[in-house]
Amino acid sequence: MKPLFVRWTMAVLGLVAAAPLACGQGMKAPKDDPAYLKKAALTIDQHVANWYRKQKLPVPATTDDATYLRRVFLVTIGRIPTGEEARDFLDISDPNKRQELVNYLLNSPGYGSHLTNWTFDLLRLTDQRIGGGGASMAPYRDWVRRAVDSNMPWDEFVRRLLASNGDGWDPQTASVGYYTRDRGMPLDNIANSMRIFLASRMECAQCHDNHASPDEKPERKDFYELAAFTNGQGELNQKLMQPLWSELTRQDERRGPEYSVAQVMWDRVYGMSLAGGGSGRIALPQDYQAEYHNGKPGDLVGGRTPFGKIVLMSDRRDENNGREKLADWVVSKTGPQFPSNIANRMWKRVMGKAVYEPVDTYVEAEKSNYPELMGYLQQLMVDLQFDMKAYQRVLLYTRTFQFATNPDTSIVPGGDDFHGRKIERLSSEQIWDSLITLSGGNPDLKPRRTLDDRIYVGGKPVLVGKKNMIQVSKEVLALQKESDVRAYFQKLLQDVKSDGGGGGESMMMSGIHTYNKDAQVRASELPSPAPGDHFLYLFGQSNREVVDASSREPNVGQVLSLMNGFVQRQLVNNPKAALYKTLEGATSNDEKIRRLYLAILSRPPTDQEMGWMLDEVKSSPERGYRNIVSALVMSSEFLFLQ
Structure with missing residues (x-):
């Protein structure tokens, strides 16, 4: 196998060679032009340096290679480097190795995995709809994951969600x-949309005029005028099944196969569609x-946007394009x-702290602590055509990211002084992904979770290899008469009753990959959110x-988990853990200890630490190395990002 440095270089060269051309005459768009991205990074550093001069602050030192290595891995792909990755990077003397490592990581599977966790949190994405019967969010989850993996531009992503x-x-x-994740709660949905995509907090205006903020005073009517754009949400053609569903939901019918099959159509097809x-x-x-x-109770009000370019809708008649108008307004008519x-x-995600805090309360660039920097960043996002990967690449190229x-x-x-990265504890996902790296090796080599589109009846897959939910949904939603719905139901019921099963074997043959909560795979592949007894939940994953x-x-509880739970069972006391395999070939205790430090903390031990660890191995030959692993994994240095 080629050395890791060579593989990095090949990846970078491949990226540059494959970059699409734009603007005619062979010119690259800014997001695809490496020279432009480097210049943008330099411009950001110049803005930060100017701020230092104004504040009379010295420029911080650049961090050492080991700290940078661990930082860039955790920030970019959400896990620590493997022992091999750490050794290869630290042994390289090339002055461009940091930039090449950034390019390698941004084009690795781990980038999509880590950004997926961030996106799921932002959108409150769950595998099952909360309080939604049998409705599944699996197709939506898969759509978001594919959008992240394909680097869908943020403006397109938001537009496709809202419209x-x-x-x-x-x-x-x-x-x-x-x-449909918020079915029955459209007002909460629009409030969250404003908070997520525009950093505008309007939720209090659902119930009363807001006079708490001196800069933003949405009135209650403003909120309802905004909610008008998405009003009228419903299911496609579900009324055609209402009579049949009413018949089958009588108490004495709910335990039979008829009810279970009908639930597939009612909850998992109609219930997951969106009309109008x-x-x-x-x-x-x-x-x-x-x-x-x-206004007074019951008055009909038309859609009206509360700021930016005003967009209006009629209060005299229903239209059918409110969500499209809302999406266009959010993305292109709210100015900066x-x-x-x-x-x-994204600045907070990469640098550790936002330019202005909190991130869900918008501050105009000229009113922020750093007008020139914030003005440049928001324009940079536009110039890069909302390419999230290109924007993060610029931030990761900066010297600001590399400060000690x-x-x-x-x-x-309400902001950062940029005077070196602030220490912060790792997220639950970063801790989990790092632990499974130590126990099982590079987790990005394992199969990704895929969309499970099998038909489930009574908790078991049926008709596997014969028909899936994508087909059933398309067929059901195309029905135009109640009699056709009843006929389809009877046919589906008969097919299910005569099905021979065999779902598990067929799933393997079809290439579907699913994981339960006990699987040692990345957090982005596990059930979302994690159940209450899982490591991720205990360490603070969002509900x-x-x-x-x-x-x-x-x-x-976290301390007890580290001392007695997953860490001890799958890592410390597991002789087959990938961590211990890194010791193979080491001929001395010194080299074994060095390899453990590189694998866990991404750095070699200090002379003092080496002395302590050698004493531990000599005093306890059988448990010495396990004690070292336990101590390092439970250390603050492992659990925190510097």
């Missing part, structure tokens, strides 16, 4: 899961207060707010009920 309608199982329209395009008008709620003097929001969120760790808190309220619900706060 979506149609079949929830169709791979092209499965983005409707953004709305947004009526554009909505009735004010019954508790709307007369003292507002701008849309690019500023995602530029700031600063353990002190920021001197700037996906509200935006930004993850936690990095320590607790006693």
Whole structure:
């Protein structure tokens, strides 16, 4: 096998050679031009340097290779490097190796895996719809994952979410899961949309005028005028099945196969579809207060955007393109707010702290602590055509990203002083992905979770290899009469009753990969969110009920888990763990200890540490190395990002 450095270089050369041309005359678009990206990184560093001069702060030192290696791996692909990756990088003396490592990581499978975790958290994406019967979010999950892996531009991603309608199982329209995930809660959905995509907090205006913020005072009517754009959400043609469903949901019918088959159609087909395009008008709620003097309970109000370029819809008739108009407004008619929001969120993801905090409360560039820098970042996002990977590449190229760790808190309220990266605890996903790297080797070599489109009846797959949910959904949603729905149901019921089973074997043959909560695969492949007894939940993974619900706060349960749970069982006391395989070929205790440090902490031990560890091995030959592994994995250095 070629040395890792050679593989990195080949990957970079392949990326450059494959970059598409634009602008005619053989010129590359900025997002595809390596020279442009390097210049953009330099411009960011110049803005930061100018701020240092104004604040009379010295320029921080650049961090050492070992700290940088661990940092860039965890930030870019969400796991620590393997022992081999660490050794290869630290042994290279090429001055361009940091940039080449960035390119290698951004084009590795781990990049999509790690960004998927971030996206799932932001969208509150779950495998099953909360309180939604048998409805599944699997097609929506798969759509988001494919969008991340293909590096779909952020503006297109948001537009396709907000303007979506149609079949929830169709791979092209499965983005409707953004709305069906919140079925029955359209007001919460629009409030979350504003917070996620525009950093605008309007949720309080659902119930009362907001006079808490001096810069943004949405009134209650503003909120309902905005909600009008997405009003009128429903299921495609579900009324055709309503009589049959009513018959089968009588108490004495719910345990039979008829009910289970009908549930496939009612919940997993109709229940996952989205009809219409947004009526554009909505009735004010019954508790709307007369003292507002701008409407009364039950009044119909048309869609109206609260800021940016004003977009209006009629209050006299229902239309069918409200969601499309909303999407267009969010992406292209809110001025710098849309690019500023995602530029700031990505800055926080890479640099550790946002340019302005909190990230879900928009601050105009000229009112931020760093007007020139924030103005440049939001324009850079536009110039890069909302290419998330290109934008992160620029940030990772900067010297600002490479500054040494600063353990002190920021001197700037509501922002960062950029004076070295602040220490932060790893997310639950980063800890998990790093642990399974130590126990099983590079987790990105394992098969990815794929869409499970099998038909489930009574919790078991049926008709495997004969028909799947994508086909059933397309056929059911095409039915136009109640009698056709009944006939289809009877045919599906008969097919299920006569099916011979064999779902597990057929799944393997069809290439479907699914994982249960006990699988040692990356967090992005596991059930979402993790159940309450899982390592990920214990270490703070979001329950996906509200935006930004993850936690990095320590607790006693985490300590007990590290001492007695997964770490001890699958890593410390597991002689087959990949970590111990790195010791093969080492001829001395010194070399074995060095390899353990490189695999766990991505650095060699200091002379003092080497002395301590040699004493441990000599005093306890049988348990010495296991004790070293246990101590290093439970150390603050392993659990924190510098």
